Amino acid sequence: MEKTVRETIKEIVFKHLKKKKYKAYGQCLSAVGWVGGTLPELYEKDGMVELSMADVAGGGIVVGAALAGDRPIYVIRYQGFNWFNCPIILNYACKSKEIWKIPCPIFIRGIAMEGGIGPVAGSSHHSLYHRMPGVKIASPMTPKEYKKVYQQFMKDDSVYYVSEHRGSYGNKEEIKDINKKNPDVTFFSISITRFEAIKAAKILRKEKINVNFHNILWLKPFNIKQSWIKSVNNSKISFIFDDDYRDGIASTLAHKLMSKSQKKVIPYGLKDKSAGFSKDRDNLPPSAADIMRLVKKFLKK
Amino acid sequence: MNKNQYLKKTFELAAECRYFELNVFKNVEKKIIKFPVYLSAGQEFISASLSTICKQKKVVPELFPQHRCHSIYISFGGDKKKLVNELLGKNDGCTYGMGGSASIHSKEIKMFGHDGLMGTQGPIGVGSCFVSKKPTIIFLGDASAEEDYVLASLGWASFKKLPILFIVEDNNLSILTEKKTRRHWEMHDVAKGFKMKSYNIDDNPLNFLKISDRFFKEPILVNVNTNRLFWHAGAGIDSPKTFDRYKLILKKNEKSYKKIDDQKKRMIDILWKKQLEKQ
Ligand SMILES: Cc1ncc(C[n+]2csc(CCOP(=O)(O)OP(=O)(O)O)c2C)c(N)n1
């Protein structure tokens, strides 16, 4: 039977600790549902390390662990906590190989979710990491993608920011690109937005609006495929969807795509506003309905 | 090693550090060194004493310094020529031209580089020791010790009983802001609050020797009262009245140490001259 993303992560963490003898670090790991069921029930003697509640220091301790030869997995339960967790990782671990020729590989599991959880706990914050040299960022939403990212990390000696989303944990399916010859519209889609965007693409196709759909697994490095540029050039309009604020990775990647093509790519991330807790004050990634409305507005249909 | 041998060895290392820094001073004044340097003159007996004690214990500690680190590098046996080259901005310097003065490192002596954000060496050194379990020295300034993440990592190191020696090089200054305008508490008291053994001493080498038995057996914090002879950054003197332990020890032991002082001065001057001529 196929595994879910949740089970895949749990198995990877289990092997990382028990077979490879590395460690995982984080706050409140061994309680509160084992981080959405993505952690095996292991304790410090097995390599599951409970950090104190000092978030900035915790990030620094993980950096030290990596310097000493561990390949730590660092679990950040809500991506918004990164504002406190990432400073020492970004300023030391990401630079260590370049400055001191000492690699400092860390596999950061940043976990997103949203919907009625307010301005800090909600959404992805991978853009925070994006501007620093020396980091790689991926947002796997399927079991195969997650394995691929982990395997690449194990062959590499860089810092990996893995932008997870709780909404993907139950997923067993791979998400395929749609790349046809004569698209009206092209979607590039990041993190949780992929599920709604592909849904929208399929419905729009039935309504005779041809949509090409490209999964963006790697946010950094962002290797632009020739087929993407072709797709953008053949489309009337293209969009890039993200679960982080619009003024972040989505805008940067849209700019990169536009500099290589002749058409517009519109970044569509979270709105430039803080999320409240009530339903109509929230700031959510686009639903399939939002996306369809947006497409029709641009195509004037 | 008896007490006199210890004191002599410590003085020899301190002399190397002192004359090294005086050469840096000169070359900053001449604008041959062009980026900010953090001179450690006045504080050199701290690293000189610790290095001598470690040798005696046959311990090669992992070192986590911060920006004011030339004396640490030299005392623990870092390649001095490579440090000169680094300070001259050469790519064959000890940190490949990337380290300047504040971020130098040396794999040979297990000295990790500092990123320039004061205090990060606290949690990083703790995390490293948590994995390696090797004897580790984390050097902090009296100001960087105040960083929230430093305090938090002291607590965790104590909880995990790690073999770390936290050395607070307490020169009473954060750039030019005195301790009394920043806080009304002391680091050795904070450490005690975290259930850690701690000491408050001045930088007389004998003080380190007295407490060295416990080093690397458990987490320990030593707040060392010391004096920075020169400016925070660059070549200049804040006050000519600043206490200078090196001068005092030399004066007290003129007969036995004058020769060492002369010899080390000559050696370091020649080393600098030769490296400068190569440029
Ligand atoms: C995180 C951070 N905040 C502020 C600074 C600016 N800064 C550089 S050195 C320094 C004072 C350091 O004092 P101390 O730790 O006592 O070391 P000392 O210079 O006295 O050796 C300050 C405030 C910095 N480098 N990093």
Ligand SMILES: [Mg+2]
């Ligand atoms: Mg100071």
